[in-house]
Amino acid sequence: MTDETLAPRFERDLRAMLAASEPADVPASLYAFVDAIPRPTSAAVAPRARVGWDRRALAVLLAAAVLAIVAVGVGSGIIRLPGLLPRVGAPTAVPHTQTYRLYYQVTPLDHHTPTAQEVDAAFAVLNARASAYPGSGGVGSIDEAAGTFSIDVEVPADDQGRLAEVRAVLPTVGGVLIGTMSDGPIEVGASTDGRAFEPAYGSGVAFTPTLRPDGSALDLAIEAGVSRPFSDWASAHSGETGVVTTQEGLVLALAPIVVPGADLTWTIPFTPDQVAAGTPRGLLALFSAPPLAHPVHEVAPRGVPLAPGITPEPEPTPSPTVAPGNALHLEYQVQDPALAERTLSVLSDRIRLMGITTFGSSIDGGGRILLDLSIARDDEAATQPLRQLLGATGHLDLVPLGQDPVEDGAHVDLTQHPALISGDQVTSQGISYDQTGARVVQFTLSQTAAATFSTWTSDHVGESLAVVFDGTALSVPVIMSPIPDGIVQISGPGPGGWSEAEATRLVAILGAGELPTPITEVSSNASEGTPAPTATAAPASLNVAGYADGCQAPGGCSYALDLRSADAEWQAALAIDAAGQATPGAGLPTTLDPGDYTVTASARRNPDALGGGIGDPGPVDATCTANFSVVPGDAVMVVSVTFGTGACTVSAGVPQ
Amino acid sequence: MSDRGLAIDEGEVHGRSATDAERGDAFAGLADRHLARAYRLASVILGSEPEAQDAVQDAVVVAWERFEDLRDRERFDAWFDRILVNGCRDRLRRRGRVRLIDIDGVPERASADDSGSVAERDALRSALSGLSPEQRVTVVLRYYGDLSLEEIADRTGERLGTVKSRLHYGLDALRAAYDAAARLPGEASR
Secondary structure (H helix, E strand, O other), rough: OHHHHHHHHHHHHHHHHHHHHOOOOHHHHHHHHHOOOOOOOOOOOHHHHHHHHHHHHHHHHHHHHHHHHHHHEEOHHHHOOOOOOOOOOOOOOOOOOOEEEEEEEEEEEEEEEOHHHHHHHHHHHHHHHHHHHHOOOOOOOEEEOOOOEEEEEEOOOOOOOHHHHHHHHHHOOEEEEEEEEEEOOOOOOEOOOOOOOEEEOOOOOEEEEEEOOOOOOEEEEEOOOOOOHHHHHHOOOOOOOEEEEEEEEEEEEEEEEOOOOOOEEEEEEEOOOHHOOOHHHHHHHHHHHOOOOOOOEEEEEEEOOOOOOOEEEOOOOOOOOOOOEEEEEEEEEEOOHHHHHHHHHHHHHHHHOOOOOEEEEEEOEEEEEEEEEEEEEOOOOHHHHHHHHHHHHOOOEEEEOOOOOOOOOOOOOOOOOOEEEEEEEEEEEEEOOOOOOOOEEEEEEEEHHHHHHHHHHHHOOEEEEEEEEEEEEEOOEEEOOOOOOEOOOOOOOOEEOOHHHHHHHHHHHHOOOOOOOOEEEEEEEOOOOOOOOOOOOOOOOOOOEEEEEEEOOOOOEEEEEEEEEOOOOOOEEEOOOOOOOOOOOOOOOOOOOOOOEEEEEEEEEEEOOOEEEOOOOOOOOEEEEEEEOOOOOOEEEEEEEEEOOOOOEEEEOOOO | OOOOOOEEEEEEEOOOOOOOHHHHHHHHHHHHHHHHHHHHHHHHHOOOOHHHHHHHHHHHHHHHHHHOOOOHHHHHHHHHHHHHHHHHHHHHHHOOOEEEOOOOOOOOOOOOOOOHHHHHHHHHHHHHHHHHHHHHHHHHHHHOOOHHHHHHHHHHHOOHHHHHHHHHHHHHHHHHHHHHHHHHHHHHHO
């Protein structure tokens, strides 16, 4: 259906309703605000404008406010709702926060597969609940086709009880009833089943909940102009006790019914025990969104920590701010200008999936795409991965290799090895962890592809299957048993799996889909050690990965890689830690120009291993080198360092 | 929208300004002329004038920070709208609100008026607030902003198919509320 099919009366009324919502006047302070922008010292800035302009001060204030709210919340327990997990202990301080990504699916019911609208609605409900939680942010993503979505929640880093509480509250059906008991008092925590509960509200009444800073009460502001005034009910029941329950009849709170004053606010007070139990927080979340129209359930991966490290302070805005003139802009030429708009859409999705929510873009008639991004152009650690992300074609294939597997990172010729399933059959994707704790990228296949995959894996146990990304094998697992559920995991290089940045990038590419036509980066204002690719040269999006193994020293080993081009124009360092995880050092280019390179690895056992390793009488230091070449079209370079007895070996190269 | 189609003489601001003052003047000129339209659009999307003022101020801040990188200033309106719409959508996502269901079944109605459409418009207004942020933004841009589907896709950063889907489901929900209101007894006949 398109909007052109709307009945004239409906469309007329819709337009009239929207037009009636238009404010009559524009506040003069808005003009003063704009006028003050180019001249920040102007005295004409209105008070509101000062708040808007002094972003740095605002950030500090917001951070302090959020931390204060979090601090109030800590020390309390959980709301007593069915299915909630008990809280374990209470921390005494809230130094940091940790963001977790929770995944949900709208539960398919008999004869009904969730629609995109229902998935959107469920996301909106859980998002609102998560946002209402003090200290939680609710940004996530939706996969309408798969019926899944994710919600990001931020909790005190050292308070797993809070995470459990949020996970318990978010997917409850919710829905709150307000009424009275006609057969005597009732207590919080009791059920109205079998009792004479008379629910009354609400008849189009909208409540806007506000939790008092000390958590002692929830103020419900009643929207003015309701069709059935709340005050009518309050007048009829003045002096009685208002009962707030779940849809299932569990009593959440009690509050004396008083006729609301001019501010149309009804207050639900909480006892100290309720505050300690976390009731205000849970009630705030439930009051902040309507009931779920369709049930949802949490799905794997459960509670993915997005930032395993410490988040020092909350950010007041999702997008970083960049000094004027220092923002990154990128310009691409699409191969088929007719597909420029679709290409921009994919690029935009990738950018958003990387957490950049606001950016500028434009297309000219010749298929030239311009992106303006809120990333500092001189921040290579941010710009290079983003440019790789945007430049990747993003084509995924699952390729049977029979009994002839290839190494990770090898090129796979799809004309010789036809794909079993391609990326357009992926319905959802995310970051997960395997049994060893290594970070993996996990995706789910469509029902049709899952059936195909199930059949194939049943018939080919013991054979190899390559997960091929843009022609390069990312992972080549051996099928150990049939895989019936269509869930595929891509393991990363090294024992630690993918780095978080790499995993996020791969998920973003999978989520946004494949570019409809190849693109070439034709200009960029990014500062970098290597020149920007030009329109005449194919981009060398060489992804440098590394891992190390073979260290038998008790204290582990450390490795350092020195990448140096043949013409010695540049060099950079790559460190590999004792766990074998590559951690790029400052200035490490992750995009290499075509050419010849030498990589030198030095391996050193850690100081506490000097007492002698297990069967490792060799020197504590070893140096070894490897040469490799980069040609246009290369996608992944794998650097492998093995610390053996008496020497180290290094292999490095790109698929030929 | 009353300011839609306002002719803007941008000749003096084309190209990169040589000095900060010129750049500031150029930005202020463009932003000033777009401000009323942006404020009204944000008000309709958000349903709140104070919040719309905050949203516009935030968008102005972001736009100024990135103004240096806007090469084609003839696209200022669309570029600014995109920043604004994204900000409004994020605000809607974070909004805390609940609407309870009428236990008694048939809600009371606002008094019928001569037009016979007040009830239906009330239902539309209520249903609009129940849409997802993305659907709400899409409906407002289409039927208040008079933007084409392609222009909405440009403003929201969504694919055209996604825009069509959001509009489809958003209108379905609005139509259901509208039709239900129109069927209630005691109202003016349709």
